[in-house]
Amino acid sequence: MWDIASSIASWQAAGTSFALATVVRTSKSAPRGPGASMAVSADGDVIGSVSGGCVEGAIYELAKEVIESRTPALATYGISDDDAFEAGLTCGGTIDIYVRPAGGTHHPHLAQALEAVRASRPVAVATLISGDPLRERDLVVTLDGTTGTLGAIRLDTAVAERARGLLARGESAVVRVGPHGEQLDEEVSVFVHSFSPPPRLLVFGAIDFAGAVARIGKFLGYHVTVCDARPVFATRKRFPDADELVVSWPHIYLENTAVDENTVICVLTHDPKFDVPLLKRALRTPACYVGAMGSRRTHEDRLVRLRETGVEESALDRLASPIGLDLGARTPEETAVAIMAEIIALQWGGTGRRLTETTPQPIHH
Known part of the structure; x- marks a missing residue:
């Protein structure tokens, strides 16, 4: 998200509602890796990319739905076997994309993360991407503390530890936690989006x-x-x-x-x-x-x-x-x-x- 951070910050400062789409998982020959992001404003403006053009059209439509419903969505895109006009990755890979509302009262910790990004301070944003329905829960992890919560203290502690490990390597990935020892009813998936200072x-x-x-x-x-x-x-x-x-x-x-x-x-x-x-x-x-x-x-x-x-x-x-x-x-x-x-x-x-x-x-x- 380095490439769109300044534009997103401008939208936030102006009070613009938008949806933020982020690649959270890939398999096989995916064009962009976890962390690649695209944002769509309520006015229809688009910045960033999640697939180099393969599924941007479908994501655009999903993003507009997310802005309207104010509810996150997790979508999977891959090769389309049945309909040549259906959104798909012609390169043969599969990507999972998490689309969430942002701006206003949504994604309240995004401003903190963007400020760290602009200041070249290491930061990771851990987002809950499992459950029905999907809920907006985030944990912002820095080298010396955390902000926000994923819903349980022990879950926050476990994810923060793993997030710092990913942050040290400059990697973004989905981590699975629980249910044993975390006071959770079932295993949960959390996407850790790492922002290390640029090389x-x-x-x-x-x-x-x-x-x-x-x-x-x-x-x-x-x-x-x-x-x-x-x-x-x-x-x-x-x-x-x-x-x-x-x-x-x-x-x-x-x-x-x-x-x-x-x-x-x-x-x-x-x-x-x-x-x-x-x-x-x-x-x-x-x-x-x-x-x-x-x-x-x-x-x-x-x-x-x-x-x-x-x-x-x-x-x-x-x-x-x-x-x-x-x-x-x-x-x-x-x-x-x-x-x-x-x-x-x-x-x-x-x-x-x-x-x-x-x-x-x-x-x-």
Whole structure:
């Protein structure tokens, strides 16, 4: 819901009634994962997406019904065997979508969750999605407390513990709790929607390629930082899409900033006096990706210099250099696509090959 958070907040501030549809479960080849959201206002405006176009029409109609009835609904969509015009996922998967009223007195804890999202604070919203009829019950879970209730104290405690585990991994999922030990009549299903701070993309070297990488990185949901020691190049005019612009020696900045397993580091400086001390430190961080731009000759020279500074072979094996996939890229924008495509492939286990060449492997890993 990162992509629609600001619009939803605007609707709430204006007192607009709307319905919020969220993917809570998927199976097989679903186009979007749990947590993908779409909102429909009482005026018929639509933001977001739950399936990339497969079932949006059906969800739109269901959302209007939910706004009118003020009652949540849980719907399942998949391949339609009987009616080619019935809503279905042509990709062969199945998705469960929870649609609920929001705005006004409905979904009262949404504002708290949206504020945490905008402030990049980890937060999870646990919603009861079982029972007949469905009831609006939510538990907002942060690292240091909870707000709201799912209807039973022990249920809240059990779900909060599991929600924090999912939040630590940045995952959204349905959890089942009870009935034993939870004072519940039957097992209940709770959807935990996790909002972890966006992953970081650290781009070193304020060159034209860096501007293109920053633009695509921002589009993909990264918190983008561009760092260069030269203030004449690291300017807001040149990098309007970056969340942060830092004028500092790259290796010094890297020593003093947070790097975790979700951080991506792209070294585009093309200068050994920047590259070598920076990469020496970058390869010893837990960053999930460290890539460096340059020709194959530059790469070989860079490896020699890094070995001379004591960088271990196991660390050098982590280095993606030359950076990016072989797309035949020429322009900065094409090169940025090649770089981010490599990162996406590594993240999700993609091959980087054409899909027509990967039959019968599934499209969504």
